[in-house]
Amino acid sequence: xxxxxxxxxxxxxxxxxxxxxxxxxxxxxxxxxxxxxxxxxxxxxxxxxxxxxxxxxxxxxxxxxxxxxxxxxxxxxxxxxxxxxxxxxxxxxxxxxxxxxxxxxxxxxxxxxxxxxxxxxxxxxxxxxxxxxxxxxxxxxxxxxxxxxxxxxxxxxxxxxxxxxxxxxxxxxxxxxxxxxxxxxxxxxxxxxxxxxxxxxxxxxxxxxxxxxxxxxxxxxxxxxxxxxxxxxxxxxxxxxxxxxxxxxxxxxxxxxxxxxxxxxxxxxxxxxxxxxxx
Amino acid sequence: xxxxxxxxxxxxxxxxxxxxxxxxxxxxxxxxxxxxxxxxxxxxxxxxxxxxxxxxxxxxxxxxxxxxxxxxxxxxxxxxxxxxxxxxxxxxxxxxxxxxxxxxxxxxxxxxxxxxxxxxxxxxxxxxxxxxxxx
Numbered sequence: 236x237x238x239x240x241x242x243x244x245x246x247x248x249x250x251x252x253x254x255x256x257x258x259x260x261x262x263x264x265x266x267x268x269x270x271x272x273x274x275x276x277x278x279x280x281x282x283x284x285x286x287x288x289x290x291x292x293x294x295x296x297x298x299x300x301x302x303x304x305x306x307x308x309x310x311x312x313x314x315x316x317x318x319x320x321x322x323x324x325x326x327x328x329x330x331x332x333x334x335x336x337x338x339x340x341x342x343x344x345x346x347x348x349x350x351x352x353x354x355x356x357x358x359x360x361x362x363x364x365x366x367x368x369x370x371x372x373x374x375x376x377x378x379x380x381x382x383x384x385x386x387x388x389x390x391x392x393x394x395x396x397x398x399x400x401x402x403x404x405x406x407x408x409x410x411x412x413x414x415x416x417x418x419x420x421x422x423x424x425x426x427x428x429x430x431x432x433x434x435x436x437x438x439x440x441x442x443x444x445x446x447x448x449x450x451x452x453x454x455x456x457x458x459x460x461x462x463x464x465x466x467x468x469x470x471x472x473x474x475x476x477x478x479x480x481x482x483x484x485x486x487x488x489x490x491x492x493x494x495x496x497x498x499x500x501x502x503x504x505x506x507x508x509x510x511x512x513x514x
Numbered sequence: 515x516x517x518x519x520x521x522x523x524x525x526x527x528x529x530x531x532x533x534x535x536x537x538x539x540x541x542x543x544x545x546x547x548x549x550x551x552x553x554x555x556x557x558x559x560x561x562x563x564x565x566x567x568x569x570x571x572x573x574x575x576x577x578x579x580x581x582x583x584x585x586x587x588x589x590x591x592x593x594x595x596x597x598x599x600x601x602x603x604x605x606x607x608x609x610x611x612x613x614x615x616x617x618x619x620x621x622x623x624x625x626x627x628x629x630x631x632x633x634x635x636x637x638x639x640x641x642x643x644x645x646x647x648x649x
Contacts, residue, residue, distance in 0.1 A: 249610065250609075250610065250611070264630075294597040294600075295545065295548070295549055295595065295597045295598045295601075296552065299545065299546060299549040300538060300541075300542055300545050300546070300549075303538075317552070318552055318553070318554070319552065319601070319604070320551055320552055320557070320600065320601040320604035320605060321604045322554075388533065388595060388597060389533055389534070389535065389538045389595075390524070390532055390533060390534040390535070391534070427633075429530070429634075430596050430610065430614050431530065431531065431590055431596040431614070431617060432529045432530045432531055432587060432590055432617050432618075433528070433529030433587065433617060433618050433619065434527070434528060434529030434530050434618075434634065434639050435529075435614040435615075435617050435618050435625075435634075436614065436618060436625060436628055436629055436633050436634040437633060437634045437635075437636055437639060438632060438633030438634065438635075439635075439636050440632070463523055463524075466524070466527055466530070466532065467527055467636070467640050467641070468636055468640070469636075470636075471527075471530050471532060472596075499629070499632050499633055500629035500630060500632075500633060502609075502610060502611050502629070503610070503611060503614050503629060503633075505633065
């Protein structure tokens with residue numbers, strides 16, 4: 236049986252990818268951030284999952300506004316890297332797992348989560364930056380990746396409560412897959428940040444800490460955070476944190492916190508990283 | 515379970531234009547223009563003759579002027595979404611951080627320094643009333 240053994244929460248700030256791609260990781264601005272991700276990177280190498288389910292959002296790259304899917308699952312065999320406006324990131328093409336993805340779609344739709352099926356899809360920094368942070372700069376990514384793109388750009392985004400329940404349904408679906416697989420699920424984006432308007436640059440470390448604590452100790456509390464509260468308290472783009480609740484929902488009731496890191500800034504973002512193992 | 519439908523409250527967050535379905539509707543042609551800048555050939559064509567290139571898209575005159583003047587906040591108000599606007603900044607060879615600094619009325623250096631000091635506190639920025647009180 237396939238099992239979701241752990242979850243990773245991490246920011247996916249594009250500037251982090253650019254810092255790696257342009258050899259800036261040792262610069263004073265970036266050094267503390269990359270140092271802070273070292274333990275997570277080691278954990279990832281030791282854990283060596285077969286499959287990563289990457290919950291992320293597209294940033295007007297795979298999807299323009301012709302179609303805006305709330306939940307879109309990447310069912311392709313591979314996912315090319317998008318040119319977001321400055322050329323594609325020089326990272327390996329992402330290898331998918333079409334058979335397992337098709338199973339997930341089938342299971343999730345019957346569980347009342349309407350997934351948009353993507354048989355062709357480019358992936359952007361939302362997906363590649365977390366891989367870079369946790370896997371470094373290999374010639375090929377060390378595992379297969381199933382992208383799960385969530386609309387958090389056009390409001391309203393799905394509620395935290397619904398995201399959590401989607402995570403629970405993903406866990407059930409994975410456990411029905413008859414193959415010995417270690418699966419790690421990522422929830423990405425956030426933490427507090429706003430990158431638009433005169434209020435840009437907003438961060439809220441207290442909100443972020445409470446969110447990380449909640450993931451670890453009491454996720455039910457986080458499900459009560461209303462969409463407006465994310466926006467007001469933690470910035471217009473902090474709504475991305477609902478994607479971390481899909482990750483948390485997929486871990487089952489009991490988790491053990493393995494690692495946590497928090498840092499301001501990466502560009503305009505408060506960066507967070509947490510690793511939770513299912514118990 | 516349902517949550518309050520407080521679209522009107524979006525407008526109560528100062529210094530912010532929430533990209534909801536109504537704003538997305540208005541911004542659609544503008545965002546399609548911005549999306550086209552993902553292609554190198556389109557970036558070149560736009561920079562070669564900005565006004566002519568923008569005429570291919572059914573933007574409003576206000577949206578077109580906003581593009582030509584790089585009036586970022588006006589473009590947010592007219593339905594541009596920040597991630598799409600970033601493609602215009604990248605086409606200009608600028609960073610996301612530069613665009614954000616322009617939106618705040620700071621220089622890029624002032625903005626970067628604010629972020630290095632931990633960013634902008636939400637204190638005084640939660641509601642319009644709170645903002646008024648701070649001024």
